Amino acid sequence: MAFPNDNRIILALGAVLAVVAAVVIALIFMGRGGDDEPTTPEERAGLQLDVTEAPDLEPTRELRCFVDGRFVGMATLADCARQNGVATEGLDVGLDETGALAAAPTAQFAPPPEEPPLELTEAQPITPPEVSPVGPAPQPVQAGAPCLRHVGGEWRQLSAGMSQGACVQALFAGTCVRPGDAQYGRWGDLTLRLVPRRVEQSQDNSRFRTLAEQDRNCQFPGLR
Structure with missing residues (x-):
């Protein structure tokens, strides 16, 4: 089998192969990078949680639950409310002393x-100050x-x-x-x-x- 003797043809073939290899490598890295992104609402909530939005947490998300002042384990907001015998609106949700999301009765x-x-x-009765006839008008109490x-x-x-x-x-x-x-x-x-x-x-x-x-x-x- 004979190979071309023109160096220009060899260089052109090498350039084409390099471009193809670069594209393939880029596609591989892009595919791997996508695996690190959160794909479910629960995962995104875990990364972006704000305490002021706690009442809108996903129903399946678990948080530290307190009953009668004692930590009783992880539970959803509804389960924690049932253990405390109150409605979910009767729970305060925020960060406890450990920095973790927690719920406890108000x-x-x-x-x-x-x-x-x-x-x-x-309230003690307030007596308006006396003013002379030529003095300034009294301020409202x-x-x-x-x-x-x-x-x-x-x-x-x-x-x-x-x-x-x-x-x-x-x-x-x-x-x-x-x-x-x-x-x-x-x-x-x-x-x-x-x-x-x-x-x-x-x-x-x-x-x-x-x-x-x-x-x-x-x-x-x-x-x-």
């Missing part, structure tokens, strides 16, 4: 304290109620009179709590409770309803 680790003494929650914080097993008054929004900001702005934990305050005759992602209020120190949502920076943009 305020399980910090139940409401006893109400403060009556003298701390009664700001309505408000006493604002108290529960810390160290006792109630401490922050202000004798402020608005509810200002009281919530003074008590809880910049503070986030873990699942099942809570912090408490008082505005007039209302109990205020900070739990993961929201602050709640109660007139009977037992049944709470949401007052304001908390953002991922532990702030309350909806309150002024």
